[in-house]
Amino acid sequence: xKESYRKGVANRPDPESCAAHRKVWREALTGFxxxxxxxxxxKHLRERMAAFGLELHSEKTRRMEFGRFAAGNxxxxxxxxxxxxxxxxxxxxxxxxxxxxxxxxxxKTVGKRRTAKxxxxxxxxxxxxxxxxxxxxxxxxxxxxxxxxxxxxPGNLKRLYTxxxxxxxxxxxxxxxxxxxxxxxxxxxQPLIDLFLPEPAVLHPYPLTRFYAKHxxxxxxx
Numbered sequence: 001x002k003e004s005y006r007k008g009v010a011n012r013p014d015p016e017s018c019a020a021h022r023k024v025w026r027e028a029l030t031g032f033x034x035x036x037x038x039x040x041x042x043k044h045l046r047e048r049m050a051a052f053g054l055e056l057h058s059e060k061t062r063r064m065e066f067g068r069f070a071a072g073n074x075x076x077x078x079x080x081x082x083x084x085x086x087x088x089x090x091x092x093x094x095x096x097x098x099x100x101x102x103x104x105x106x107x108k109t110v111g112k113r114r115t116a117k118x119x120x121x122x123x124x125x126x127x128x129x130x131x132x133x134x135x136x137x138x139x140x141x142x143x144x145x146x147x148x149x150x151x152x153x154p155g156n157l158k159r160l161y162t163x164x165x166x167x168x169x170x171x172x173x174x175x176x177x178x179x180x181x182x183x184x185x186x187x188x189x190q191p192l193i194d195l196f197l198p199e200p201a202v203l204h205p206y207p208l209t210r211f212y213a214k215h216x217x218x219x220x221x222x
Contacts, residue, residue: 029087031067038063068103070094089113090153106155114159117147118166125174133175137196140167144197152203160200168193 032038042063049055065074070082071094082094095106121143128136144167148160172189176182 033067066092066094068094086110090151090156095155104154107153108156109151109159109163114163118163118170121167122170125170126177129174129178133192136171137192140171141196141198143167148198148200149203152200154202154204157200157202164197164200168197 030038030041032041042061046056064083064085065079066082066085074080074082084091084093086092089110090107091110093106093108095104096102097104121140125136128139144164147163151160151163168189171192172184172186175184175189
């Protein structure tokens, strides 16, 4: 991949853009400032992979305009809002910071992944139905904290509150199933929510903040 990139930008004596790669198993995301560099990279990447009998998935490989200039460019061309994409369980959206109006990338949990996680927790709660409440609460605390540790990015708090509320709903439903004479109401259940289910809070910085912190002693992308 690196060799393909070098070949792809070889014709530009001093390329103004830089490509950032993030590879996770079979997923890869590559960014360029100039369209011609992106097209050249894709062409050489296909050729490089073909040399090893490999090819890019036609339905999962695409080029898209994304970034701080995308909204203005697409508006001038009558192309509508910038496209979004899903990567590492998060939907990435071109947006702005509310207070400053500066460009940022909004990230929101992919709905299907959140639903799958909730179904998994609900199934395990049924298996733990007869366990002591405190034991189940400690387990749910770990589940929710682990989920927040990954998904607690700026702009995603609303979906995290929804996740917490749905976890609580599944837990209450399980408690009510323990007895036909269950007296579990939301009012009685609320102290358990407050005790065991942490409230969401932003745990990760905006993407550019992290980028500048990591590359503060290097040339920044312009």
